[in-house]
Amino acid sequence: MSSFAPLQRLVITIAILASFVTFLDGTVVNVALPAISRELGGGITTQQWVVDAYLITLSALILLAGSLSDAYGRVLVMRIGLIAFGVASVAVAVAPDPLVLIIARAGQGAAGALLVPSSLALITATMRADVQSRAIGVWTAFTTAAQLVGPLLGGLFVDFLSWRLVFLINVLPIAVTLFLLSRLKLDERRSGVRVDWWSGALCALGLGSVVFALIEQPTRGWASPVIWGPGIVGILLFALFLWRQDHSASPLLPMSLFRVRDFAWGNLATLFVYAALSLNGFVVGVYLQQGAGLTATAAGLASLPMTILMILVSSRAGAWAGRLGPRIFMTVGPLVMAVGAVMLLLVSEHFDYWWQVLPAMIVMGLGLSLTVAPLTAAILGAIDEAHSGIASAVNNAVARVAGLLVVAMLSTIVGGTLDLAGFHSAAWVTASLLVLGGVVSWIGIRRNPAEEAQAADAADAPR
Numbered sequence: 001m002s003s004f005a006p007l008q009r010l011v012i013t014i015a016i017l018a019s020f021v022t023f024l025d026g027t028v029v030n031v032a033l034p035a036i037s038r039e040l041g042g043g044i045t046t047q048q049w050v051v052d053a054y055l056i057t058l059s060a061l062i063l064l065a066g067s068l069s070d071a072y073g074r075v076l077v078m079r080i081g082l083i084a085f086g087v088a089s090v091a092v093a094v095a096p097d098p099l100v101l102i103i104a105r106a107g108q109g110a111a112g113a114l115l116v117p118s119s120l121a122l123i124t125a126t127m128r129a130d131v132q133s134r135a136i137g138v139w140t141a142f143t144t145a146a147q148l149v150g151p152l153l154g155g156l157f158v159d160f161l162s163w164r165l166v167f168l169i170n171v172l173p174i175a176v177t178l179f180l181l182s183r184l185k186l187d188e189r190r191s192g193v194r195v196d197w198w199s200g201a202l203c204a205l206g207l208g209s210v211v212f213a214l215i216e217q218p219t220r221g222w223a224s225p226v227i228w229g230p231g232i233v234g235i236l237l238f239a240l241f242l243w244r245q246d247h248s249a250s251p252l253l254p255m256s257l258f259r260v261r262d263f264a265w266g267n268l269a270t271l272f273v274y275a276a277l278s279l280n281g282f283v284v285g286v287y288l289q290q291g292a293g294l295t296a297t298a299a300g301l302a303s304l305p306m307t308i309l310m311i312l313v314s315s316r317a318g319a320w321a322g323r324l325g326p327r328i329f330m331t332v333g334p335l336v337m338a339v340g341a342v343m344l345l346l347v348s349e350h351f352d353y354w355w356q357v358l359p360a361m362i363v364m365g366l367g368l369s370l371t372v373a374p375l376t377a378a379i380l381g382a383i384d385e386a387h388s389g390i391a392s393a394v395n396n397a398v399a400r401v402a403g404l405l406v407v408a409m410l411s412t413i414v415g416g417t418l419d420l421a422g423f424h425s426a427a428w429v430t431a432s433l434l435v436l437g438g439v440v441s442w443i444g445i446r447r448n449p450a451e452e453a454q455a456a457d458a459a460d461a462p463r
Contacts, residue, residue: 137318209234265444
């Protein structure tokens, strides 16, 4: 961080802290799921809903939040999001039953939707070129580390305190971020961008209905009107949302963004890569406890090598991508992760973490470190500053929707039970999704946008 100017360091610190709680709470729950299920009941269906209630509102409202960030200013939107996230976190911690817990998790997701796009938009609005790439690399390292360290924190709290208390640790970073925001002086005027509230409602209801059908289908069956009814309604509402984006004067999701090559292909790669990461995080956190018999802390420690590699390598990968272009990193990284996912097939009835899980975590961590910062920089660097908020929101929405859908389909992927056979099935699906992410990146991402722009300028220069 010493290479950044004072204002840039402040912006990066605020962006990291604001996003940290959102990403942390997206994964901290994974190793706490068995404990939550034991205390509140509900089995695998409750476990899926605890994860997906958060992702539904985060995914569905993050586009709306991106527009709010562009319309009313990043600082104001972030401040509201931080306060709301703190209140929802307390509600999660005191939830007396699964229903209250799920509603509170949905509240957390809604507040988190306000934080992620506004934090990234602060970086993209105040920094450009190589400085922006390096800043995004630092942001990515810490926020992805939050996702990876979440299971460890969750495990420690489950084993030695309570799963409830882990959600209260949000209060400290939220308070620090609010203080730092009061010191950030940016000239943010209302842009006059109109916010399409109807589109936000269509997106939320459409996604929520489809996810309800996917989660409840294994227990009720497709023949049940409780399943196919919401499923059809959800698909129709989401189709209406997409139609409205193409015909609205102020669309929530400007379809014109997808005419930018790196943005479109980068988001497709995001869909595959983050679906794989969400699936892997869920099944590893739960299976290592319920199947392999590890404590919650030990299950959380399983992902620690990924966290360490992210912190050590990710910021450097962002800087390398700024010079060499993101394509090679976005191709090699997911393929390396796919190798790590396949290595999880070594897990057997005679469980041994050191030989069956640790090597896979190291390989996946290396691939993840090479992927995330270049992926984020390629997507956001392709869009002009005026649309940085919505571009960030779209990319984050794609990532969350990917996780939302793959967790909703968990019972189908693992064959109804997360036993050893189900764990192996999930590993194959994870590897396949990562290979698709690497192939898509190789096909669609330009080799080096900076060099292409220089070449175009040289070609247009008068002779």
